[in-house]
Amino acid sequence: MARYVAIVIALFVAAFIPLLVVLEWAGWRLGATIPLSTIASEQSQTERVVWLGSFKDYAPYKLERIKRVQPEVLLVGSSRCGQARAQMFRPYVAYNACLTAWPLTHVVDFIDRATRVAKPRIVIVALDYFLFGDFLAEAWQKERTMDFSQGLDSHRRKLHDVADFVIRNNGDRDAILAAVTAPQTEPVDGNRLVGTEAIRGKFGFRQDGSVMVAPPYRRIADETLSRGPQYVTSSFPGAPQLSERQFGEIERLSRLAHERQFQVIAIQYPFLESAAAFLDTNESYWPYSGIWRDLKSEQTANRFARLGISFFDMSRTQTSQDPNNFFDPAHPSERGMLKTYLALLEKPDFAKYLPRIDRSSLAADLDRGQNEQFDLYH
Structure with a gap:
């Protein structure tokens, strides 16, 4: 029995570790698991980067930018x-x-x-x-x-965002491979997109902290504006x-x-x-x-x-x-x-x-x- 359990554990580990390695690699390539401080530093060097990740990371990301901008x-x-x-x-x-x-x-x-x-x-x-x-x-x-701790739970959440990115792309192999192997850009200024939400939505936070209007909001603006009250x-x-x-x-x-x-x-x-x-x-x-x-x-x-x-x-x-x-x-x-x-x-x-x-x-x-x-x- 003990040998059987050991074999099951070994098989699980053999399957899980490669999957985790792929997930970690994809997370880094998509910008999901890159430290927010690193993204903030990169935006200090160039205005051609737009970031958007999980909602809970908005404030800690902007806090990192504030440290560098000193507004x-x-x-x-x-x-x-x-x-x-x-x-x-x-x-x-x-x-x-x-x-x-x-x-x-x-x-x-x-x-x-x-x-x-x-x-x-x-x-x-x-x-x-x-x-x-x-x-x-x-x-x-x-x-x-917001998640200011940015600890292990935060990292697990970001890996979940990577898996969610794959699911929301309906398992489209070509789209997923393109996202993890080649730079993705937004359609307005051609800025490079970093983060799962940025890549999927084609928008995000600019260097100055302002947010681009997302493409869906642009498309339905007239209809939405008609419903003021x-x-x-x-x-x-x-x-x-x-x-x-x-x-x-x-x-x-x-x-x-x-x-x-x-x-x-x-x-x-x-x-x-x-x-x-x-x-x-x-x-x-x-x-x-x-x-x-x-x-x-x-x-x-x-x-x-x-x-x-x-x-x-x-x-x-x-x-x-x-x-x-x-x-x-x-x-x-x-x-x-x-x-x-x-x-x-x-x-x-x-x-x-x-x-x-x-x-x-x-x-x-x-x-x-x-x-x-x-x-x-x-």
Whole structure:
């Protein structure tokens, strides 16, 4: 019996080890198991690399980039600010660390981590009305926790991503072999794709931390934009009033800013006009749009001011009126982001923090890409 068990174990090991070796080799070739610090270093050497891996690795990857970039201006938040480009802040060194934190507790925690490895002068936070609802905050707290440990469990998860990559390619031998043996590039700028999600989706995070709009989102943008109110209400559950528990995280951020000596600028970025109008005027949704009204109120603005936080509500501006400034009702495109910052720079209370930005130069950027919805900067 003992001999039989030994034979079974030997056969299992004989089969498993070669499989593991192949999986490890494929993981390295796809960029799934390359250390995030290595990817961050490579992006410091060239802007021609785009990375995207597992969702849980977004924040630790961007933390590695922050160590190397040492930005003067740091953007933090959800996907709502993902299209902001470093060029919009020139001559300041800026890094887009959005898509790292959704609930406010994660926002503050990430800023805490980031300001331990860098010393930004300004931290721009994407601060939206829906962040002040407890229901959504609790759901995101569970679903969107990042993996900062990057230990053995993380490595196993990345090997699983490799296996998942094979499965999602339906076992297409030619496609899989091409992915592991030859450089893969995205279709917009021809940048090399690193990571299973980048290779499969043909998009990812650029050198400046901004994220490309994925090809499927580009294809369905017109249809998605036509569903402004439905998109916002289905994506972001409302609440009758701003949660004091969530506002406590803003107070924690204020204390951190005072301790680390950085200025917090909070921005509610534009929504498509139809979505903003619904939140403003729809009486049936009134009980759920209380947080929308509270965030826009003078009382809340005064609370921010007392905490030393400059809040700018850009949720419904001229930018909101043009669908070409968005790729869905809640996400401004690069064009929408540039228009937002051009509008902000007209405000003395914002411009005073970034006095060296040449607004006319940014306006020229907009003119050069006047027919471009998604990619102004190539």
